[in-house]
Amino acid sequence: MLTSNDVRDDEAMQERHVTQLTDVGEDIILSTHDLHVFYGQHEALFEGDLQFANHKITALIGPSGSGKSTFLRSLNRMNDRIATVTGQIMYRGVDVNQPAIDVYEMRRRVGMVFQRPNPFAKSIYDNIAFALQLRGVTDRHQLDEIVETSLRQAALWDQVKDELNKSALALSGGQAQRLCIARAIAVKPDILLLDEPASALDPVSTSQLEDTLLDLKQKYTIIIVTHNMQQAARISDYTAFFNAGRVLEYDTTSQIFTNPQVKITSDYVSGNFG
Amino acid sequence: MNSKTQNKMAIGALYGIAGFVVLILLALLGYILISGTPQLSWHFLTAPAKAFLKGGGVGVQLFNSFYLLFLAMLISFPIALGAAIYLYEYAKNNWLTTTIRTAIEILSSLPSVVVGLFGFLFFVVKLRLGFSILSGAFALTFFNLPLLTRSIEDSLRTISETQREGGLALGLSRWETVTKVILPAAVPSILTGVILSAGRVFGEAAALIYTAGQSAPALNFMDWNPFNISSPLNPMRPAETLAVHIWKINSEGIMPDAKAISSGSSAVLVLAILIFNFAARYLGKRLYKRLTSA
Numbered sequence: 001m002l003t004s005n006d007v008r009d010d011e012a013m014q015e016r017h018v019t020q021l022t023d024v025g026e027d028i029i030l031s032t033h034d035l036h037v038f039y040g041q042h043e044a045l046f047e048g049d050l051q052f053a054n055h056k057i058t059a060l061i062g063p064s065g066s067g068k069s070t071f072l073r074s075l076n077r078m079n080d081r082i083a084t085v086t087g088q089i090m091y092r093g094v095d096v097n098q099p100a101i102d103v104y105e106m107r108r109r110v111g112m113v114f115q116r117p118n119p120f121a122k123s124i125y126d127n128i129a130f131a132l133q134l135r136g137v138t139d140r141h142q143l144d145e146i147v148e149t150s151l152r153q154a155a156l157w158d159q160v161k162d163e164l165n166k167s168a169l170a171l172s173g174g175q176a177q178r179l180c181i182a183r184a185i186a187v188k189p190d191i192l193l194l195d196e197p198a199s200a201l202d203p204v205s206t207s208q209l210e211d212t213l214l215d216l217k218q219k220y221t222i223i224i225v226t227h228n229m230q231q232a233a234r235i236s237d238y239t240a241f242f243n244a245g246r247v248l249e250y251d252t253t254s255q256i257f258t259n260p261q262v263k264i265t266s267d268y269v270s271g272n273f274g
Numbered sequence: 275m276n277s278k279t280q281n282k283m284a285i286g287a288l289y290g291i292a293g294f295v296v297l298i299l300l301a302l303l304g305y306i307l308i309s310g311t312p313q314l315s316w317h318f319l320t321a322p323a324k325a326f327l328k329g330g331g332v333g334v335q336l337f338n339s340f341y342l343l344f345l346a347m348l349i350s351f352p353i354a355l356g357a358a359i360y361l362y363e364y365a366k367n368n369w370l371t372t373t374i375r376t377a378i379e380i381l382s383s384l385p386s387v388v389v390g391l392f393g394f395l396f397f398v399v400k401l402r403l404g405f406s407i408l409s410g411a412f413a414l415t416f417f418n419l420p421l422l423t424r425s426i427e428d429s430l431r432t433i434s435e436t437q438r439e440g441g442l443a444l445g446l447s448r449w450e451t452v453t454k455v456i457l458p459a460a461v462p463s464i465l466t467g468v469i470l471s472a473g474r475v476f477g478e479a480a481a482l483i484y485t486a487g488q489s490a491p492a493l494n495f496m497d498w499n500p501f502n503i504s505s506p507l508n509p510m511r512p513a514e515t516l517a518v519h520i521w522k523i524n525s526e527g528i529m530p531d532a533k534a535i536s537s538g539s540s541a542v543l544v545l546a547i548l549i550f551n552f553a554a555r556y557l558g559k560r561l562y563k564r565l566t567s568a
Contacts, residue, residue: 078443108445118436121459121565130454131444167565180440187444 017261018049018250021238026053029221030075030110030191035087035097037070037079044070044083046245052191052238057213057222059232059253062242063268068225071242072193075223076110077103092190108135111184112193116200117176119168119183124160127168127179128186135187146186153219154182155212174205178212185220192216194224198231210235229269233257241265303544310541313534319542322492323519328531332539334490337506338513339546342407342486343476345509346414351468354419358426363438363452382420387480389417394484405512410486417481418471425467429460462561469554473547479517487512488522516543 021028030052037045045067052058060068074085077096080103089097096106120127128147137143147164151157156178160166168179177197184192194213198206206228213222213235226232232239232253239256241249241264249256249265260266267273321331357374365371393413403409433456441451457464490513493506500507514522520539523532 076443078439104445104447106445107443112439112443114436114439114443116436118434118440120437120440120455131446134446134450134454169565183440183444 015262016246016248017265018247019252021051021053026051026056028052029054029092030223031090032071032075033088033090035071035074035085035089037067037074038084038086039082044245045074048074048087048247050240050247050250052221052223054221055217055219056237057217057224057235058238058240059236060223060225060240060242061227061229061232061268063273064227065244066242067245068240068242069195072195072223072225073112075191075193076107076112078107078112108187109189110191110193111187111189112195113177113180113184113197115196117171117173117180119171119176119179121167121169123165124168124171124179125164128183131183131187150182150186151179153185153212153216154178155208155215156182172205174201174208177201177205177209181212181216185216189220191221191223194222196225196227198226198228206231229257229271241268243268306537306540306544310537310539310544313538314541318535318538323490323535324529326529328529330529330531330535332516332519332535332542334493335514335516335519335539336542337493338407338486338490339476339515339517341506342410342414342482342513342515343472345407345411346418346475347468347472349411350415350418350422353415354422354426355464357419357423358430359452361423362427362430363448363456378420378423381416382424384417385480386417386478387483389413390481390484392416393481398485404510405485405487405489407486407509407511407513410482410513410515411509413481413485414475414478417478418475421474422467422471425471426460426464429463429467430456432463433459459565462558462565465561466554466558469550469557473550473554476550477517477543477547479515479521482515482518483521486515486518488514488518490514490519516546 028051032048032050035045035048036043037048048067048071050058050071060072062068070079070083073079074083074097075089077085079085085097087097088095091106091110094101096103096110120130122130125147128150129143132143132146137146148157148161151160156175159175160171160179168176171179177200181192181197198209201209210231213224216222224232224236236253238250239253240247241256241260241262243264249260249262251261255261256265257269260269317329318331319336320333321329322334323332324330357378361371361374365374390413393409393416397403397409397412398405403412437455437459438451441455442448446454491511492504494502494504495506497505498507499505500509502508503511516539520536520543523529523536523539527536529535
């Protein structure tokens, strides 16, 4: 059985296979260049260089501690206070990993949904509306409309439309996670980052969530960290395989799962380790 | 001895200790309430105290206690809230925050009589506030601040980190996240902490003897102009509170019914603190319910 330390020791001779999506004619919305993440002295991510295609779902897979969540959280600078992130994160031609960037504005364009559903202790309506109100949307009609469309897009509207004033804390896990998605898309982002969004959900809620993500692909670029390989295979267009803080393989999902070029990827997707 | 009997003995001992604690509380409460409640009447609760004659009440002292409590909370709550938000939400762990935390720790373990004497030297003498409600309120602030800060910080700690991440991920600033997401969610627990600390402040005597003074000049409850000396709202008048009153009549009371008044006052004090405690639980639970269901 391989541990991440074994892999790090022979990293010099490690094979890698990272496809440049520009080469296959994709429209790139976000890309990272020479991204390194340090927690104190400890380097958790070595050169994450990836390109993300517009209106596609990209899955980040890999064993625990491989750096995939660290990488994802760096993309909207959620690691700012916890870690040091060096390198470039190009979002529509602008490097957003520099101090001059308005990080709050940037996070509105690059939204995030977390592993554990985290609805606020407010009503369902206010969970979605209050961030908009803080940004100056005060027109009741407009707010109502955004709340409804966001909930529809997250496939939650039919279940909650009669109880919008109920506390969001009373929702079930699956519903709460949908609410978090609705909340994230209400501020009209370009990109949605999801950090193992289904790991706390039961199988039925998980499959509903996957259907929702496939619908959302029409409007948003989705980057999802998952430890569930069937999930990656079912919903993603591209898959990146992380191991020991590096991207070892990046290709179309079907390539990664049917014809991986790197030995460790093949071991991982066939369930030999991780 | 096998582990099963050992376990049984340990549980038995723990039950015994817990029972002993409850017993002490019940004995104290029982004694105070049984000897004090018969003295209680509308007259006792509202009439002014008498120095030499029978039949005095504790109306002025009772009012003073509440007014001082209110002022002390008015001063200490915003400071404690700000300090707690800074310490928990913003401060990084470095020498500065370690120093602040240590200072809070030490301040919270200062004997209240020391706080009172400091208040006397600083507020009463140095700042020339005299024996006044204001001096008392400042002294109580010193007494209350560390405990309240810590209790609010604990309330903030109960709000999951995922809530903060959720706010930040929506593009809210840290300040917006704290004020719009974290504080509203922490309100029930903050409120509980505030009411419980109000109970402690309400019963405090040592910190007030040399600051708010030991005399309760008669008040004119028709006069609500805070600048008049006989107005209940005047913060510059000396104001003996209920707890100080109990101490005073027990040490130098010369009225013939001193013992009865002392018992009655103790009962009022204990009842007020019990009400604070139950109110804290009730309101905290109710608010939490309203936030999580309904």
